[in-house]
Amino acid sequence: MRDGTEGEAAPRSREDFEQALRQIGVDRYHDKHPFHQRLHSGGCTPDQVRAWVLNRYIYQSHIPLKDAAFMSRCEDPDLRRAWRSRIEDHDGGIEEGGGIRRWLKLAEAVGLDPDYVASSKGALPATRFAVEAYVRFVRDMPLLDAVASSLTELFAPAIHAERIEGLLAHYDFANDVSLSYFRKRLTEAPRDVAFGLTWVLDHANTREKQEAAAAALTFKTNVLWAQLDALEYAYVEPGRIPPGAWTPGEGLLG
Amino acid sequence: MRDGTEGEAAPRSREDFEQALRQIGVDRYHDKHPFHQRLHSGGCTPDQVRAWVLNRYIYQSHIPLKDAAFMSRCEDPDLRRAWRSRIEDHDGGIEEGGGIRRWLKLAEAVGLDPDYVASSKGALPATRFAVEAYVRFVRDMPLLDAVASSLTELFAPAIHAERIEGLLAHYDFANDVSLSYFRKRLTEAPRDVAFGLTWVLDHANTREKQEAAAAALTFKTNVLWAQLDALEYAYVEPGRIPPGAWTPGEGLLG
Numbered sequence: 001m002r003d004g005t006e007g008e009a010a011p012r013s014r015e016d017f018e019q020a021l022r023q024i025g026v027d028r029y030h031d032k033h034p035f036h037q038r039l040h041s042g043g044c045t046p047d048q049v050r051a052w053v054l055n056r057y058i059y060q061s062h063i064p065l066k067d068a069a070f071m072s073r074c075e076d077p078d079l080r081r082a083w084r085s086r087i088e089d090h091d092g093g094i095e096e097g098g099g100i101r102r103w104l105k106l107a108e109a110v111g112l113d114p115d116y117v118a119s120s121k122g123a124l125p126a127t128r129f130a131v132e133a134y135v136r137f138v139r140d141m142p143l144l145d146a147v148a149s150s151l152t153e154l155f156a157p158a159i160h161a162e163r164i165e166g167l168l169a170h171y172d173f174a175n176d177v178s179l180s181y182f183r184k185r186l187t188e189a190p191r192d193v194a195f196g197l198t199w200v201l202d203h204a205n206t207r208e209k210q211e212a213a214a215a216a217l218t219f220k221t222n223v224l225w226a227q228l229d230a231l232e233y234a235y236v237e238p239g240r241i242p243p244g245a246w247t248p249g250e251g252l253l254g
Numbered sequence: 255m256r257d258g259t260e261g262e263a264a265p266r267s268r269e270d271f272e273q274a275l276r277q278i279g280v281d282r283y284h285d286k287h288p289f290h291q292r293l294h295s296g297g298c299t300p301d302q303v304r305a306w307v308l309n310r311y312i313y314q315s316h317i318p319l320k321d322a323a324f325m326s327r328c329e330d331p332d333l334r335r336a337w338r339s340r341i342e343d344h345d346g347g348i349e350e351g352g353g354i355r356r357w358l359k360l361a362e363a364v365g366l367d368p369d370y371v372a373s374s375k376g377a378l379p380a381t382r383f384a385v386e387a388y389v390r391f392v393r394d395m396p397l398l399d400a401v402a403s404s405l406t407e408l409f410a411p412a413i414h415a416e417r418i419e420g421l422l423a424h425y426d427f428a429n430d431v432s433l434s435y436f437r438k439r440l441t442e443a444p445r446d447v448a449f450g451l452t453w454v455l456d457h458a459n460t461r462e463k464q465e466a467a468a469a470a471l472t473f474k475t476n477v478l479w480a481q482l483d484a485l486e487y488a489y490v491e492p493g494r495i496p497p498g499a500w501t502p503g504e505g506l507l508g
Contacts, residue, residue, distance in 0.1 A: 061329075061331065064325065064331070064334055065325070065326050065327070065328070065329070065334075066326075068322045068323070068324075068325035068326035068328075068334070069322070069323075069326035070322075071318065071319070071322035071325075071326075071341070072319050072320075072322035072323035072325075072326055072389070072393065073319070074319070074322075075315075075319070075374075077315065077318070077345055077352075077354050078348075080318055080319075080322070080341070080345050081345050081346070081347065081348050082348065084341060084342070084345065087325070087334070087338060088338070091331055091334050091335050091338065092335070093335065094332075094335050094336065098331075100331050120329075135326070139326065
């Protein structure tokens with residue numbers, strides 16, 4: 001091992017490596033989290049749904065910052081050109097459209113003041129820390145790791161479809177307008193992830209890089225999971241809301 | 255002064271401050287540089303024009319990275335939405351358009367292989383250092399400084415108009431295709447700078463911030479000036495091309 005090559009494992013086959021990435025989703029994606037189960041089965045109180053919506057806004061609203069951080073490191077114009085639509089999808093145009101505005105429609109539908117939600121006041125510190133860790137990861141780590149960390153989108157369409165169905169079945173606020181964010185992602189995410197997955201499979205051409213890519217995807221599942229842990233801790237048992245975080249009754253539509 | 259307020263100067267009026275910013279261009283913009291004068295008056299040899307085109311490509315091709323670095327720090331979605339067109343202008347679409355592709359048309363017109371130019375091989379290290387300093391500045395400094403550093407675009411339309419006229423008058427390679435980059439910037443830059451200038455005038459609401467904004471714009475004029483210094487040093491007197499940098503005869507169209 002001292003010479004840096006002896007004993008180095010051969011890369012996995014493309015198929016095996018893709019399967020290993022997909023297994024990370026099976027084992028660790030946040031659809032396995034108790035809060036997710038509670039939300040989708042109709043077991044959340046209106047306030048728990050609100051807590052989820054306003055915290056998750058922090059994540060949604062930082063996705064374009066993350067994608068811009070990625071583009072700020074891409075010396076290849078073609079890679080930037082392919083990546084740019086992610087920012088367009090989330091930010092939308094000057095006047096309308098975009099996932100962030102659609103998320104604020106959901107906020108309104110659950111009775112929250114969208115300006116309050118957009119102010120980010122009331123979000124759990126743990127939410128912010130997780131989201132900021134993701135933006136920093138994409139800004140600082142090798143490009144391969146940065147792309148690999150986006151591959152949770154492999155697992156997203158299933159969760160979005162399940163989310164639409166579960167929310168529609170169980171909550172009065174659920175309708176075409178309030179759930180438009182998830183419907184839109186059903187078509188956007190597969191396009192993005194097809195590009196990202198191919199890029200990762202093409203570029204992870206050594207065992208070391210394959211392991212780095214898998215670690216990056218694992219990191220990203222932690223970013224998502226930690227956000228639900230924080231929600232579950234703060235808003236399911238009484239008396240656990242940290243100082244300064246949203247409390248039921250705050251930030252409601254007038 | 256010890257308490258941080260005593261003796262602090264009042265902010266300049268909006269008009270005075272704008273005038274101070276414009277004066278930076280009068281004093282320091284790179285249209286005053288000898289290499290610029292040489293280029294526009296027809297005094298450059300074909301190889302000196304090529305050296306300029308291939309080095310300036312480094313600057314052009316990093317503008318979208320700089321703008322993405324800016325967006326990666328913007329928590330305000332509206333500011334990101336307004337800024338995004340800068341990346342679109344330079345990168346263009348997946349298949350066509352954009353300032354980078356237009357610059358490569360200029361490269362072809364002066365007899366350089368656009369793939370060689372796009373590879374960035376042969377650029378002067380000093381060019382790269384200056385450009386990287388700009389991207390880092392925008393990534394790391396306060397948003398106000400980052401926006402202010404873009405305000406060299408206040409001075410760009412004049413230089414582009416002069417450049418089109420000077421190049422058309424003096425060089426055979428100059429025509430509508432090869433100069434399309436500059437023509438396009440005649441309309442893009444004023445729109446961008448109108449936004450940036452208003453933003454800086456609105457946000458630099460203390461004397462300290464006004465001075466920081468002026469320093470940022472000065473920094474940016476240095477980024478541009480240093481690139482022409484390096485060209486003038488390396489390619490005007492013989493025997494000064496640094497190791498590894500482009501030499502006449504290299505990277506030509508086949």
